[in-house]
Amino acid sequence: MNDRERSISRIAAPVRTFAQKFAYIGLIVAAAALMLVGKMEPAAFERARAQVTDAIAPILDAVSRPLDYIHDAVGEGKSLLALREENARLRIAQDHLLQWQAIARKLETENKALRDLLNFVPAVGTETVSARVIGDSGGAFARTMILSAGSREGVRKGQAVITGAGLIGRVQEVGLRSSRLLLLADLNSRVPVVIESSRVRGVVAGTNGETLRLVHLPPDVVAAPGDRIVTSGHGGALPPGIPVGIVAAVGEAGIEVEPFVDPARLEVVQVLDYGLDGIIEFKAGRGNKVK
Amino acid sequence: MKPSFWHRVDRFARDLTPFALTLMLLVINAIPFHIPGFAQVAPLLPLIGIYFWAVYRPDLMPAAAVFLIGILHDFLSGLPVGVSALIFLVVLGAALAQRSFFFGKSFIIVWLGFMMVAGGALTLEWFLLSIFVGDLVHARSAIYQFGLTAAVFPFLAWLFTRWQLAFLQVD
Numbered sequence: 001m002n003d004r005e006r007s008i009s010r011i012a013a014p015v016r017t018f019a020q021k022f023a024y025i026g027l028i029v030a031a032a033a034l035m036l037v038g039k040m041e042p043a044a045f046e047r048a049r050a051q052v053t054d055a056i057a058p059i060l061d062a063v064s065r066p067l068d069y070i071h072d073a074v075g076e077g078k079s080l081l082a083l084r085e086e087n088a089r090l091r092i093a094q095d096h097l098l099q100w101q102a103i104a105r106k107l108e109t110e111n112k113a114l115r116d117l118l119n120f121v122p123a124v125g126t127e128t129v130s131a132r133v134i135g136d137s138g139g140a141f142a143r144t145m146i147l148s149a150g151s152r153e154g155v156r157k158g159q160a161v162i163t164g165a166g167l168i169g170r171v172q173e174v175g176l177r178s179s180r181l182l183l184l185a186d187l188n189s190r191v192p193v194v195i196e197s198s199r200v201r202g203v204v205a206g207t208n209g210e211t212l213r214l215v216h217l218p219p220d221v222v223a224a225p226g227d228r229i230v231t232s233g234h235g236g237a238l239p240p241g242i243p244v245g246i247v248a249a250v251g252e253a254g255i256e257v258e259p260f261v262d263p264a265r266l267e268v269v270q271v272l273d274y275g276l277d278g279i280i281e282f283k284a285g286r287g288n289k290v291k
Numbered sequence: 292m293k294p295s296f297w298h299r300v301d302r303f304a305r306d307l308t309p310f311a312l313t314l315m316l317l318v319i320n321a322i323p324f325h326i327p328g329f330a331q332v333a334p335l336l337p338l339i340g341i342y343f344w345a346v347y348r349p350d351l352m353p354a355a356a357v358f359l360i361g362i363l364h365d366f367l368s369g370l371p372v373g374v375s376a377l378i379f380l381v382v383l384g385a386a387l388a389q390r391s392f393f394f395g396k397s398f399i400i401v402w403l404g405f406m407m408v409a410g411g412a413l414t415l416e417w418f419l420l421s422i423f424v425g426d427l428v429h430a431r432s433a434i435y436q437f438g439l440t441a442a443v444f445p446f447l448a449w450l451f452t453r454w455q456l457a458f459l460q461v462d
Contacts, residue, residue: 020354023353023354023355024354024383024384027354027355027357027358027376027380028377028380028381030358030373031358031361031373031374031376031377032377034372034373035377035419035423036373037372037373038372038373039371044372045366045372048366049366049369049372052363052366053366053367056318056321059318060318060321060322063322064323067322067323067325068325071325133323134323135323136322136324136330136333137321137330137367137369137370139331139335139369139436140331140332140413140416140417140432140433140435141416141417141420141428142368142370143330143331143369144368145323172369180369182369186369187420187428207429208429209431262327264325264328264329264330265325265327266325267325
């Protein structure tokens with residue numbers, strides 16, 4: 001190396017480290033700025049998010065299929081082992097259900113008769129789209145899932161996502177062939193509900209924990225453990241009466257609700273098209289403080 | 292002697308692999324395993340990739356790449372955009388700062404260093420999200436996530452070391 005080269009590198013090296021440091025700090029500032037933008041305008045990155053998810057959806061779909069298969073096979077094996085007990089349990093359950101069926105039939109006819117009497121306007125017809133769960137948020141602080149159906153299949157933002165057992169969450173973002181499901185447990189999840197027995201309105205909020213919190217109740221309302229919580233239908237986004245959870249504990253920290261559906265094992269879910277756009281509740285939902 | 296065109300292409304492709312491998316970890320993180328409770332405590336795999344390459348080949352894991360990985364992670368996981376980017380950049384900075392200390396030290400030391408950095412990163416994530424939401428966020432699953440991430444580190448580090456020996460030898 002001659003003198004000239006040496007003197008160049010002597011100047012260039014610090015300049016380079018300075019440039020690198022500058023880039024590093026610049027990127028940290030950029031990340032913080034993105035957070036601020038996202039906080040002020042929650043919908044800012046929705047499109048970008050949906051596009052990234054859409055791009056990765058085929059990979060996730062392909063990878064999750066064999067996993068689902070293994071999961072099913074293991075489940076099959078387990079259920080074969082437990083066949084005898086399961087059978088006995090189902091016999092008892094069936095007796096119970098037959099009694100309920102008799103009651104339901106009686107109530108149905110009575111209900112119909114009363115509706116005819118009152119000229120009751122029935123709720124809008126509901127259609128469903130079935131979707132596979134192809135992605136998990138995989139983090140300690142976000143509870144979302146990626147579904148294998150998007151706007152192509154008729155999924156729209158704000159729609160309710162359910163299984164037979166009850167509500168799982170609602171659609172947060174929609175891409176062409178994938179969509180993101182915001183689970184009830186997510187910090188940003190807010191669902192208008194009623195306490196089934198007393199018809200008192202409230203909001204079920206996610207806490208990132210195992211239980212949900214029932215908030216925004218009118219003062220002096222008492223909820224007792226065991227009360228069922230169902231969607232109220234307010235805001236027009238969700239059909240009324242979808243089971244959400246059951247009151248697990250009432251204490252200093254508020255009213256804890258245990259959801260009916262554990263999303264961990266879900267492979268296929270149903271997206272409900274209620275025929276109304278869920279814009280009213282959803283826009284205000286993200287990141288609001290709830291106490 | 293100037294290296295030939297194909298030689299340079301080959302070199303470029305090899306140099307891209309640490310970034311590509313870390314992107315792969317990102318996608319693996321998003322696969323649903325249907326194990327109850329696993330999604331919340333699943334190891335934060337991209338963190339391992341960033342830390343490992345920052346310590347052993349910092350020239351192949353520049354800040355811009357880390358930023359991009361962070362943003363993609365935010366997009367995929369549903370976190371507020373910028374959170375993971377910030378955390379991954381802090382991890383990169385911490386790894387680069389510790390780097391000279393690790394030189395010639397045993398793997399256990401590098402592993403311990405990773406645990407410290409990962410613990411700091413998850414605490415920072417909890418802190419940022421608590422500010423973002425305006426309420427203290429449940430952090431229990433983050434503690435399990437930390438444990439699993441630390442437990443997976445030796446395995447991935449072994450794989451990456453093999454990869455480095457096979458494809459990234461400086462010639």
